[in-house]
Amino acid sequence: MFNIKPARKGLFTAVSKSSRLTMLASPAILLATLLAGCATPPPPSDAAGYQAFQEQNDPIEPTNRFFFAVNDKIDRYAFKPIAEGYVDITTIGIRNHVGNFVTNVAEPGRIVYFMFGGKPRDAGTALVRFVVDSTVGVGGIFDPATALGYQETDTDFGLTLAEWGIPAGPYLYLPVFGPSGARDVFSLPAEFFLTPLEPAPTSLALRIFGYSETALRLVNTRAQFIQPIDQIEATALDPYATFRSLYRQERASQLQVIDQRDTPTPPDWYPAAPK
Amino acid sequence: MSFRRFFMGAMASLPILTVATLAQAQVPTDTAKAFITQAGNQLVTVVNSNGSESQKADELTQLVDQIVAVDQVGNYVLGRYINVVTPDQHSQYLTLFHQLLAYNITYQIKAYQGVTFVVNSASVMGNDTVVDTTITRPGQAPADVGWAVDEVDGSPKIVDVIVAGTSLRITERNDYASVVTSNGGQISALLSAMQNQIDRIKSNQ
Numbered sequence: 001m002f003n004i005k006p007a008r009k010g011l012f013t014a015v016s017k018s019s020r021l022t023m024l025a026s027p028a029i030l031l032a033t034l035l036a037g038c039a040t041p042p043p044p045s046d047a048a049g050y051q052a053f054q055e056q057n058d059p060i061e062p063t064n065r066f067f068f069a070v071n072d073k074i075d076r077y078a079f080k081p082i083a084e085g086y087v088d089i090t091t092i093g094i095r096n097h098v099g100n101f102v103t104n105v106a107e108p109g110r111i112v113y114f115m116f117g118g119k120p121r122d123a124g125t126a127l128v129r130f131v132v133d134s135t136v137g138v139g140g141i142f143d144p145a146t147a148l149g150y151q152e153t154d155t156d157f158g159l160t161l162a163e164w165g166i167p168a169g170p171y172l173y174l175p176v177f178g179p180s181g182a183r184d185v186f187s188l189p190a191e192f193f194l195t196p197l198e199p200a201p202t203s204l205a206l207r208i209f210g211y212s213e214t215a216l217r218l219v220n221t222r223a224q225f226i227q228p229i230d231q232i233e234a235t236a237l238d239p240y241a242t243f244r245s246l247y248r249q250e251r252a253s254q255l256q257v258i259d260q261r262d263t264p265t266p267p268d269w270y271p272a273a274p275k
Numbered sequence: 276m277s278f279r280r281f282f283m284g285a286m287a288s289l290p291i292l293t294v295a296t297l298a299q300a301q302v303p304t305d306t307a308k309a310f311i312t313q314a315g316n317q318l319v320t321v322v323n324s325n326g327s328e329s330q331k332a333d334e335l336t337q338l339v340d341q342i343v344a345v346d347q348v349g350n351y352v353l354g355r356y357i358n359v360v361t362p363d364q365h366s367q368y369l370t371l372f373h374q375l376l377a378y379n380i381t382y383q384i385k386a387y388q389g390v391t392f393v394v395n396s397a398s399v400m401g402n403d404t405v406v407d408t409t410i411t412r413p414g415q416a417p418a419d420v421g422w423a424v425d426e427v428d429g430s431p432k433i434v435d436v437i438v439a440g441t442s443l444r445i446t447e448r449n450d451y452a453s454v455v456t457s458n459g460g461q462i463s464a465l466l467s468a469m470q471n472q473i474d475r476i477k478s479n480q
Contacts, residue, residue: 235379241453245446253440
């Protein structure tokens with residue numbers, strides 16, 4: 001009834017490996033390009049308006065809204081119909097297995113992100129999950145690691161940067177990729193390199209596998225959000241602002257969960273302080 | 276799985292979120308759980324009943340008025356603009372807020388046919404008591420949903436819904452604030468947008 005799962009309307013966080021170099025430079029290019037369309041802040045004399053503008057931290061809102069509209073069209077006429085067709089021909093069980101599989105493919109990246117973020121426990125969890133699910137879980141289709149007590153963890157390079165103390169920065173709505181920010185945009189190039197496919201020797205079969213995995217991930221993820229996105233579009237006064245709010249809340253929540261879960265504590269062998 | 280993960284983070288952030296909200300007495304966790312269990316059972320009974328959609332919508336609207344602190348949530352959503360709104364505008368705003376809530380409920384009835392829920396745990400977070408539930412719908416993965424309960428006018432009422440680390444009232448406040456700021460701080464623009472939204476939903480029904 002109040003399902004407000006933070007839907008990332010731009011779900012297209014993967015493209016072909018052939019565009020890797022472009023992706024490496026993309027954050028800087030995007031930042032420079034997007035700065036062309038800036039929002040005009042209210043005068044400081046309008047205290048409430050000025051405060052609201054500062055809190056929104058969306059200085060290039062006109063440009064962001066333009067790309068939001070573009071992505072909306074792409075989604076409406078391409079991704080959503082495909083996702084609806086996918087839901088029609090699959091069961092929830094199949095979609096869960098696909099979700100397990102794409103989650104497993106991204107585990108090596110999480111190991112690195114957690115290590116760089118100073119979260120060794122989570123890195124260990126991600127490592128065990130990858131080993132167990134890739135083997136016992138038949139290439140990640142099943143998720144026995146969760147049953148063994150290694151719950152799914154989630155992170156990305158943006159959250160690693162947040163662990164380093166880098167603030168989220170201004171909001172960005174990227175063409176094709178969707179909601180992001182000046183910090184989180186750097187997740188995009190990192191994501192392309194930190195997959196098990198990267199170190200493997202190039203081959204046609206691997207390339208086909210990579211394209212297939214990307215397509216499956218996009219469709220499966222979009223299928224999960226059909227109802228929440230429909231709901232937001234039908235009920236929000238300003239869907240752009242709603243997605244922006246959801247994205248920011250979700251990111252803050254993700255960071256908080258990681259910090260709470262992986263809090264450093266003394267090891268068992270460390271002598272307790274005398275009372 | 277991931278719903279639970281995000282939800283736990285949201286619960287941790289609630290003390291911050293609720294600082295400026297409905298400063299009332301905290302509801303004991305057992306009371307909050309019993310309240311959500313009862314309210315949830317009533318909601319599920321109506322949603323899964325054999326009545327027509329309009330009947331269900333009417334019953335749900337009445338029920339929501341009883342179990343949700345709609346006026347208080349509406350005032351929270353209005354945010355800082357509550358200081359500049361005129362009494363007439365405020366009254367009009369709350370009326371529209373109630374109507375929009377009713378239409379939003381109607382919009383989602385179909386999607387929740389066959390819904391079941393389980394009450395898990397409850398914990399005090401700031402001024403609210405958050406009750407953690409798991410909601411299951413046919414063909415959908417189970418979702419962890421947190422219900423923030425507060426004492427309003429001497430009885431427990433729902434003041435927020437938290438899913439995957441996101442708060443419904445904060446999301447709505449940002450939504451509404453965007454409309455106001457995009458229109459030079461005019462509350463009248465917000466009222467027009469709300470009325471337009473109601474008209475649009477009506478025309479689609």
